[in-house]
Amino acid sequence: MTHIIDAMPLVGDEQELYDVAVLGGGNAGLCAAPAAREAGASVVVLESAPRHYRGGNSRHTRNLRCMHAGPSQLLTESYAEDEFLSDLLRVTGNNTDEGLARLVIRGSAGCPEWMRRFGVRFQSSLRGTLHLDRTNAFFLGGGKALMNSYYAAAERLGIRVMYDTEVVGLDVLDGRFRGATALAGGRSLAIRAKAAVIAAGGFESNLDWLREVWGEAADNFIIRGTPYNTGTLLRLMLDAGAQSVGNERDCHAIAVDARAPKFDGGIVTRLDCVSLGIVVNKHGERFYDEGEDFWPKRYAIWGSLVARQPDQIAFSIVDAKTADKFMPSVFPPMAANSIRGLALLLNLLPDTLDATVAAFNAAVRPGRFDHAVLDDCRTDGLTPEKTHWAQRIDSPPFWGYPLRPGITFTYLGLKVDERAQVLMRGGEPARNIYAAGEVMAGNILRKGYIAGVGMTIGTVFGRLAGEEAARHASR
Amino acid sequence: MPADELIRHGQHVMTVCNACRYCEQYCPVFPAMEQRLTFATADLTYLANLCHNCGECLYACQYAPPHEFGIDVPRTLAKIRARSYEDYGWPPFLAVAFRRHNLLTGTGLAAGLIALMFAATLVGNGGTLPRPAGDSDFYAVVPHDVMVVLFGGVFLFALTALWIGAVRFWRDLDMEGVATLARDFRALGRALRDALTLRHLHGSGADCTSAEETRTPWRRWFHHCTFYGFLSCFASTSVAAIYHTVFGWQAPYAYTSLPVLLGTAGGAGLLVGLAGLLMERRRRDPALGDPAQDGLDQSFIALLFLAALTGLLLLVLRERAVMSALLIVHLGVVLALFLTLPYGKFVHGIYRTAALVKYARESLRV
Ligand SMILES: Cc1cc2nc3c(=O)[nH]c(=O)nc-3n(C[C@H](O)[C@H](O)[C@H](O)COP(=O)(O)OP(=O)(O)OC[C@H]3O[C@@H](n4cnc5c(N)ncnc54)[C@H](O)[C@@H]3O)c2cc1C
Ligand code: SF4
Ligand code: SF4
Numbered sequence: 001m002t003h004i005i006d007a008m009p010l011v012g013d014e015q016e017l018y019d020v021a022v023l024g025g026g027n028a029g030l031c032a033a034p035a036a037r038e039a040g041a042s043v044v045v046l047e048s049a050p051r052h053y054r055g056g057n058s059r060h061t062r063n064l065r066c067m068h069a070g071p072s073q074l075l076t077e078s079y080a081e082d083e084f085l086s087d088l089l090r091v092t093g094n095n096t097d098e099g100l101a102r103l104v105i106r107g108s109a110g111c112p113e114w115m116r117r118f119g120v121r122f123q124s125s126l127r128g129t130l131h132l133d134r135t136n137a138f139f140l141g142g143g144k145a146l147m148n149s150y151y152a153a154a155e156r157l158g159i160r161v162m163y164d165t166e167v168v169g170l171d172v173l174d175g176r177f178r179g180a181t182a183l184a185g186g187r188s189l190a191i192r193a194k195a196a197v198i199a200a201g202g203f204e205s206n207l208d209w210l211r212e213v214w215g216e217a218a219d220n221f222i223i224r225g226t227p228y229n230t231g232t233l234l235r236l237m238l239d240a241g242a243q244s245v246g247n248e249r250d251c252h253a254i255a256v257d258a259r260a261p262k263f264d265g266g267i268v269t270r271l272d273c274v275s276l277g278i279v280v281n282k283h284g285e286r287f288y289d290e291g292e293d294f295w296p297k298r299y300a301i302w303g304s305l306v307a308r309q310p311d312q313i314a315f316s317i318v319d320a321k322t323a324d325k326f327m328p329s330v331f332p333p334m335a336a337n338s339i340r341g342l343a344l345l346l347n348l349l350p351d352t353l354d355a356t357v358a359a360f361n362a363a364v365r366p367g368r369f370d371h372a373v374l375d376d377c378r379t380d381g382l383t384p385e386k387t388h389w390a391q392r393i394d395s396p397p398f399w400g401y402p403l404r405p406g407i408t409f410t411y412l413g414l415k416v417d418e419r420a421q422v423l424m425r426g427g428e429p430a431r432n433i434y435a436a437g438e439v440m441a442g443n444i445l446r447k448g449y450i451a452g453v454g455m456t457i458g459t460v461f462g463r464l465a466g467e468e469a470a471r472h473a474s475r
Numbered sequence: 476m477p478a479d480e481l482i483r484h485g486q487h488v489m490t491v492c493n494a495c496r497y498c499e500q501y502c503p504v505f506p507a508m509e510q511r512l513t514f515a516t517a518d519l520t521y522l523a524n525l526c527h528n529c530g531e532c533l534y535a536c537q538y539a540p541p542h543e544f545g546i547d548v549p550r551t552l553a554k555i556r557a558r559s560y561e562d563y564g565w566p567p568f569l570a571v572a573f574r575r576h577n578l579l580t581g582t583g584l585a586a587g588l589i590a591l592m593f594a595a596t597l598v599g600n601g602g603t604l605p606r607p608a609g610d611s612d613f614y615a616v617v618p619h620d621v622m623v624v625l626f627g628g629v630f631l632f633a634l635t636a637l638w639i640g641a642v643r644f645w646r647d648l649d650m651e652g653v654a655t656l657a658r659d660f661r662a663l664g665r666a667l668r669d670a671l672t673l674r675h676l677h678g679s680g681a682d683c684t685s686a687e688e689t690r691t692p693w694r695r696w697f698h699h700c701t702f703y704g705f706l707s708c709f710a711s712t713s714v715a716a717i718y719h720t721v722f723g724w725q726a727p728y729a730y731t732s733l734p735v736l737l738g739t740a741g742g743a744g745l746l747v748g749l750a751g752l753l754m755e756r757r758r759r760d761p762a763l764g765d766p767a768q769d770g771l772d773q774s775f776i777a778l779l780f781l782a783a784l785t786g787l788l789l790l791v792l793r794e795r796a797v798m799s800a801l802l803i804v805h806l807g808v809v810l811a812l813f814l815t816l817p818y819g820k821f822v823h824g825i826y827r828t829a830a831l832v833k834y835a836r837e838s839l840r841v
Binding site: 052059060062119122123124130139140141142144148149151211261264266267268324327328329330341 | 490491492493497498499500501512531532534535536537538539541542543544679680681687688733
């Protein structure tokens with residue numbers, strides 16, 4: 001089977017034969033490329049985005065999770081293989097390929113040192129906003145700085161990087177990659193290589209595809225990361241007979257401020273006040289226990305909770321008592337001195353919101369508020385109850401934040417083996433096609449998520465895919 | 476950009492940063508920002524003067540222009556910094572008058588002063604320049620008393636203006652005032668160390684960047700040459716003044732004397748440092764700075780460079796006939812330099828050190 005989109009004439013100037021073509025220039029791609037180059041291969045990276053927006057979702061990240069035996073400059077205490085694995089099993093409900101998971105976990109131990117060779121810098125663990133210093137190594141300056149380091153290293157190593165170059169067609173015959181077609185500034189290019197690494201992320205930015213899966217609700221989703229992860233390569237590979245992992249409907253989504261931009265709003269659009277107050281839908285009614293568990297353990301369910309509400313919108317409401325208890329938000333709160341006034345600002349019916357708040361306030365049982373523990377402040381007699389951190393909402397000014405589902409990434413991916421080789425539907429590995437990063441993360445996480453594991457998977461598998469692709473090309 | 480628009484943009488930038496915090500280990504600006512939830516003008520002034528413009532946070536920012544959030548911390552803080560030079564300058568009318576001052580007006584001022592001094596000297600000497608024969612007697616050209624009154628006056632004026640500016644800046648920044656400062660020895664010590672070593676030009680372990688991944692130590696080393704060169708020249712003048720007033724030893728001093736040695740070393744440091752800084756500026760990504768401020772910086776750099784150059788030439792040629800003319804040029808440049816000192820780039824050293832003191836106090840408290 002050959003899959004080429006051949007609407008435009010091919011331009012002849014890219015007929016050079018590379019050893020390895022890396023398709024997608026995020027973290028996984030930029031780990032694969034230098035790994036392949038250092039193994040002696042000639043390498044080209046094709047990246048959809050223009051230079052400024054290179055680096056996909058990876059440019060929005062801040063850390064990766066690393067197993068380690070003892071404290072170091074970047075990580076405190078220790079984090080053993082089994083603990084890492086049990087953390088992973090817990091969030092995925094045991095739904096993982098343990099062999100691949102262990103491969104990632106063991107590989108993670110060497111990541112910081114390997115990354116440093118390419119100029120990547122880390123924060124020291126002494127200070128940090130999040131309490132993840134034991135398990136996660138933080139990039140100095142975040143993911144964009146990380147990607148800048150990798151791209152500079154790629155240039156030093158003599159890797160060809162083509163920006164603004166979107167792969168739109170793959171020439172794959174019986175599981176063998178022969179070339180790719182790309183669109184570069186309106187021109188069509190053919191790129192030939194002895195091996196390919198697919199590192200183009202999920203399909204979270206493809207609004208049509210999201211609509212296919214989610215229906216009209218998808219129109220109200222906000223895409224937290226890059227607009228360039230359209231899933232084109234995922235679809236082309238599936239069409240070419242690759243085996244999939246994960247469910248098309250599964251995605252990681254959190255509740256973000258509804259005023260966030262449609263794409264690329266990144267980390268700053270999240271809202272950390274949900275557990276401190278109440279959340280109502282557009283009818284002014286509560287729909288879920290806001291105090292179920294610590295916010296970091298719960299924030300990832302709120303994306304789908306909001307997605308299931310009418311018009312995919314909800315409102316977090318807090319009062320003056322809690323104003324300084326959460327990370328400041330990038331958008332100012334809607335503020336009013338009465339609940340009715342706030343309702344008007346939020347476009348809710350004043351009577352219903354007033355009734356909801358009154359009922360909530362009446363149900364709050366006395367307790368000692370402590371946001372650092374699962375405290376005994378709860379409601380009694382509500383559906384749903386709020387089981388922790390329930391305090392009356394009675395101190396003006398009242399603040400409201402509108403919420404929408406914000407998709408981080410999708411889980412559907414390509415099945416791979418322990419050499420990062422893509423598996424075809426018959427179970428046999430594709431001869432010269434490898435995958436790394438979000439596009440194969442579903443092998444390890446089909447659902448659930450623990451902070452920093454996406455970048456770990458991309459780094460370990462990116463490096464592996466690059467090395468394996470280079471080895472194949474040298475044969 | 477009008478003042479309130481600039482402040483609003485600064486508030487927007489800091490609000491986004493505060494929700495992000497990815498840059499928190501580059502420099503003190505981010506930890507200082509994290510201790511605040513809202514950003515009044517005084518907070519922004521403080522943060523802006525704490526920024527050393529190392530450049531890292533522009534390239535690290537996933538929201539940098541053309542992203543719709545338009546987060547450009549280095550440039551925004553540079554603009555707010557420039558505003559603070561104007562807002563705290565004293566007397567205010569001069570601060571306003573000099574706000575758009577640039578290479579042309581700076582050198583123009585120097586040229587005007589030189590012309591005036593030439594005219595005065597010609598008038599005072601019956602139409603000719605005095606030609607002290609071979610004994611490099613500066614006072615034969617410009618009488619000692621004139622020198623003391625003119626330069627002492629301008630120097631005192633500059634010092635007063637700088638002092639008042641610094642006090643006003645400090646008051647706005649730090650409500651606790653200077654009274655408790657003496658007790659904060661540790662904070663003071665830390666701030667001075669950080670200022671004198673330019674710690675935050677290599678604070679995150681690497682040198683500051685001039686364009687994305689291009690990091691070189693040159694900017695720091697040239698700045699060191701400039702700053703310590705300036706100090707050395709200052710020391711030279713002070714020693715000479717002591718020689719003159721305390722010991723009654725008359726200039727010119729021998730080539731191996733302390734004032735001449737200090738002056739020569741300082742002048743050389745200034746020449747190398749300033750030329751280097753100019754070169755580094757040219758190599759730097761313009762997106763890191765405030766283009767409107769370039770003139771201000773260039774004027775200061777040019778005047779300081781010319782002062783050092785003419786000073787050194789004077790030393791070498793002090794026994795030649797051109798000495799009289801050279802002396803007048805040198806003095807004119809130095810006058811222009813001191814007159815503009817309180818309203819230009821020079822004050823960054825004072826405000827930044829003050830900001831560092833505040834930062835050290837804040838971080839020693841938590
Ligand atoms: C806001 C946010 C914060 C996050 N924070 C973290 C974190 O702190 N730690 C963590 O581990 N994970 C985090 N994640 C998840 C993380 O971003 C991903 O796991 C990781 O970036 C995946 O890397 P990747 O290289 O596979 O994909 P990406 O980095 O998304 O790269 C894919 C690249 O492929 C390119 N591409 C796509 N289609 C094509 C095509 N057809 N042709 C050519 N190029 C194409 C894209 O332009 C893009 O550059 C975060 C995600 C978001 C959205
Ligand atoms: S400059 Fe950008 S990346 Fe750095 S803290 Fe601010 S918003 Fe975040
Ligand atoms: S330019 Fe450098 S010193 Fe200034 S705020 Fe950014 S990181 Fe800090």
